[in-house]
Amino acid sequence: RMNKPKIVRPEVSQPAHALWFDRKKYVTINFAVQKPTGVQVDIQPDKMIFCKNDTDDVFYNELHFYDKVQIHDSRETVHERTIHVLLRKMKPDVAWPRVQKDPAKPSWISVDFDNWRDWEHEEDEGKAEYDQYVDMIQEMASENKGAIPDMGDLSDVSRGIWQLSLCNMEK
Numbered sequence: 142r143m144n145k146p147k148i149v150r151p152e153v154s155q156p157a158h159a160l161w162f163d164r165k166k167y168v169t170i171n172f173a174v175q176k177p178t179g180v181q182v183d184i185q186p187d188k189m190i191f192c193k194n195d196t197d198d199v200f201y202n203e204l205h206f207y208d209k210v211q212i213h214d215s216r217e218t219v220h221e222r223t224i225h226v227l228l229r230k231m232k233p234d235v236a237w238p239r240v241q242k243d244p245a246k247p248s249w250i251s252v253d254f255d256n257w258r259d260w261e262h263e264e265d266e267g268k269a270e271y272d273q274y275v276d277m278i279q280e281m282a283s284e285n286k287g288a289i290p291d292m293g294d295l296s297d298v299s300r301g302i303w304q305l306s307l308c309n310m311e312k
Contacts, residue, residue, distance in 0.1 A: 148183050150192075150203075154199040154200060154201035156201065156247070156249035157172045157173060157174050157191065157193065157202055157224075157249065158172070158173045158249050158250075159172045159173065159202065159251075160173070160250075160251055161240045161250060162253040162257045163257070165233055165234050168230060169226070169256070170240065170250075171223045171224070172191055172200075172223060173223055174198075174223065175221075176222075177193055177224055178193070179195035181193075182217040184210065184216075184217070186210060187209055187210075187242075188204060188205040189204050189228075204241055205241055205243065207237045207240055208230065209232075210228040210231060211230070211231055236260075236261045
């Protein structure tokens with residue numbers, strides 16, 4: 142990561158369209174680029190540069206972050222139709238109202254509403270336990286095809302326990 146060549150802005154380029162969303166510890170940006178080749182990504186603490194310079198389309202994006210990121214815990218992965226960038230926030234649990242420093246939004250970046258979650262206002266206290274409980278109840282219901290478990294055999298069990306305790310008392 143240290144000896145990356147400096148990315149030079151191509152003379153003729155356009156910005157690639159990107160979608161971003163915010164999580165507690167990370168910010169995710171997905172650049173929409175078909176069959177990406179010649180991709181360079183430079184993630185710095187306060188900005189990133191994305192460049193795709195090959196024969197077809199030349200893309201160049203420069204983004205100054207809303208807040209600082211940890212570069213050693215941030216990375217990019219190149220897929221068939223997207224370049225996925227994961228940025229580790231320097232300050233976890235601080236929501237980013239926007240991905241860029243400047244309040245004026247560049248036209249090429251939008252919020253990824255499919256992955257957006259208003260995590261700031263989620264009740265963390267007991268939420269995980271509650272979710273697990275709900276999952277467990279739903280699982281039990283689906284295993285029993287929605288039927289309430291038959292409790293009829295419980296009376297036999299309790300009668301057996303009662304008889305055992307009588308036997309022990311007689312001794």
